[in-house]
Amino acid sequence: MFLLPAGLLLAIFLVWPTLQVLGLSITDYQLLAPGATHVVGLANYRQLLHDAEFRDAVRVTVTFALGAVPLQASLALALALALNLRLPGGGILRAAFFYPTILSVVVAGVIWSYLYHPTQGMFNQLLTGLGIPRQPFLSGRDQALPAIGALAAWQNVGFYMVIFLAGLRQIPTQCSEAAALDGANGWQQLRFITLPLLRPTGAFVVVVGTIYALRLFTEVYVLTRGGPFGATRTLIYFLWEEGLRFRHTAYAAAAAALFFLLVLAITLVQRRLVEAGAGR
Amino acid sequence: MHEAGRDSPTPWRLSRARRLGIALLLGGLAVLWLAPVGFMLVSSLKPSGRMLADLGSWRAFWPAPFRPQNYALAFASVPLGRYLLNSALVTAITLGCSLVVNSLAAYAFAVLRFPGRDLLFAATVALLIVPFEAIVVPLFLTVNAFGWLNSYRGLIVPFIANTFYIFLFRQFFLRIPQALIEAARLDGASHLTIYRAIVLPLSRPALATVAILEFVARWNDFFWPFLILTDEHKYTVQLGLAMFFQGERTQWALVMAVAVIVSLPVLLVFLVGQRLLVGQRLLVDGAATRRGR
Numbered sequence: 001m002f003l004l005p006a007g008l009l010l011a012i013f014l015v016w017p018t019l020q021v022l023g024l025s026i027t028d029y030q031l032l033a034p035g036a037t038h039v040v041g042l043a044n045y046r047q048l049l050h051d052a053e054f055r056d057a058v059r060v061t062v063t064f065a066l067g068a069v070p071l072q073a074s075l076a077l078a079l080a081l082a083l084n085l086r087l088p089g090g091g092i093l094r095a096a097f098f099y100p101t102i103l104s105v106v107v108a109g110v111i112w113s114y115l116y117h118p119t120q121g122m123f124n125q126l127l128t129g130l131g132i133p134r135q136p137f138l139s140g141r142d143q144a145l146p147a148i149g150a151l152a153a154w155q156n157v158g159f160y161m162v163i164f165l166a167g168l169r170q171i172p173t174q175c176s177e178a179a180a181l182d183g184a185n186g187w188q189q190l191r192f193i194t195l196p197l198l199r200p201t202g203a204f205v206v207v208v209g210t211i212y213a214l215r216l217f218t219e220v221y222v223l224t225r226g227g228p229f230g231a232t233r234t235l236i237y238f239l240w241e242e243g244l245r246f247r248h249t250a251y252a253a254a255a256a257a258l259f260f261l262l263v264l265a266i267t268l269v270q271r272r273l274v275e276a277g278a279g280r
Numbered sequence: 281m282h283e284a285g286r287d288s289p290t291p292w293r294l295s296r297a298r299r300l301g302i303a304l305l306l307g308g309l310a311v312l313w314l315a316p317v318g319f320m321l322v323s324s325l326k327p328s329g330r331m332l333a334d335l336g337s338w339r340a341f342w343p344a345p346f347r348p349q350n351y352a353l354a355f356a357s358v359p360l361g362r363y364l365l366n367s368a369l370v371t372a373i374t375l376g377c378s379l380v381v382n383s384l385a386a387y388a389f390a391v392l393r394f395p396g397r398d399l400l401f402a403a404t405v406a407l408l409i410v411p412f413e414a415i416v417v418p419l420f421l422t423v424n425a426f427g428w429l430n431s432y433r434g435l436i437v438p439f440i441a442n443t444f445y446i447f448l449f450r451q452f453f454l455r456i457p458q459a460l461i462e463a464a465r466l467d468g469a470s471h472l473t474i475y476r477a478i479v480l481p482l483s484r485p486a487l488a489t490v491a492i493l494e495f496v497a498r499w500n501d502f503f504w505p506f507l508i509l510t511d512e513h514k515y516t517v518q519l520g521l522a523m524f525f526q527g528e529r530t531q532w533a534l535v536m537a538v539a540v541i542v543s544l545p546v547l548l549v550f551l552v553g554q555r556l557l558v559g560q561r562l563l564v565d566g567a568a569t570r571r572g573r
Contacts, residue, residue, distance in 0.1 A: 002392065002471070003400075006385035008408065009441035013419060018410050020418035040454035061503060079306075087303040096310035102550050103499035106518045107539045110525050113318045114323070114532070117332060122319070125336025135454065154316070175320065186294075192520045215413050222522055236413045243417040244507060252417050267409055 024253035044254035057238035065213035080164030087176025098158035109222035207270035324536035363520035386449030450484035
């Protein structure tokens, strides 16, 4: 009886759609299209693998994750290590770096669109002030994705910083005290005690960050609409266009299934890494 | 369990002067970090024409000429009141239902004994891994089949049950002394009474954490409202802001005023619940579900 409401809702809105993704992906179903639906086996998957737009979307998404995750994780780690030094005003600093994470992605996108404005934006005016020519940023084929990466880093670093701070708090003081007795200096303690013990937290941040990076959509929709020339068309953007804009429902379901497999694989790899790191 | 807010011991000692130096350095970085937010606030208070013109200098952070009437103009040029009402209703109802439904399920997993309980709980936790984006197409079909496009129901009902919140409540309920519950059982109290009179009052921190996480997630959500709403009268604040931003090519300051208003409720919740949001382990466990389901 206690489980009934949650169980029912989860069955309808989580379990059923999950099964349906796999089911739909082997059919030719199209929303609003007349005619019967047929089972087509793996045809959608085969078509996806040969679809240049899908391959581009995968490439864009993976490129984004490969750039965004190390950037965000290392910045977050540096901030957390610094804030862990019992700095004066540490609480305020922590809140300041955390604040952008609670802004909505739409608000952040709106603000940054003016910073990136091609003629009068803040970044370009700073650059011209320094004698550097204007940059296209969001309208540049090579710059649009890194520009969105900078915005994403600004929004997410504070969140990973807080996770690293929680991880640092778990490290027993005895370890570094013992190392200090043995004559290890600050850098040595950091290198041989703190960072190794922080490994599980680091793995967690990398995986959560990777999955979040693979889900990139709203920033792209607000700022570039996948452009210029598909330079920011991510996997989820592709999924939305195919499935809900063009109504290629089954085709999008196959793409969603591949996306799910990717996330699953990353999570399982992380579990292995963390367990290996913990010596279990 | 470490108490919240306690600073962890430093692995090595730095001199006071050095710590002050690092704090100043980070302080400078923090000012830069918050500059875009300051720019939003200041820009919302000046004429649209000045906003871009001022962007290259310190004037981007100085509201002159001062135009507070931008806020009144913003309400006049978009149905912002309507968006706020929609978002407030959807967020409040989802939040309320979510607290009840998920804590009830967690009570079953933490206190009740029935066959297959642990297996069912393991299955619930396993579902945490499903990313919202992966199921969004069939979820859209389901909501469409129910006739829930362009409705509050479509925005609310799919988000009430949440596997992460069930997990979080269960972890918390397990820490409540079993003797307390058994004594109440001996006194003839029903499980519903125990849930209501003992477990919930003892679980305020967990309730507050879920409430904050869910408030921020629902208020800030763009993707799902964007998918199922076409009727402007049902727009949530994020969707309304995004559409206003994309359609507006001159009144930039009004866009910024809307952005400020949209950000205020979350800021208030953040200020009130800061200690819960930052520095609590619960949040760390919640990382995976942030901004999603």
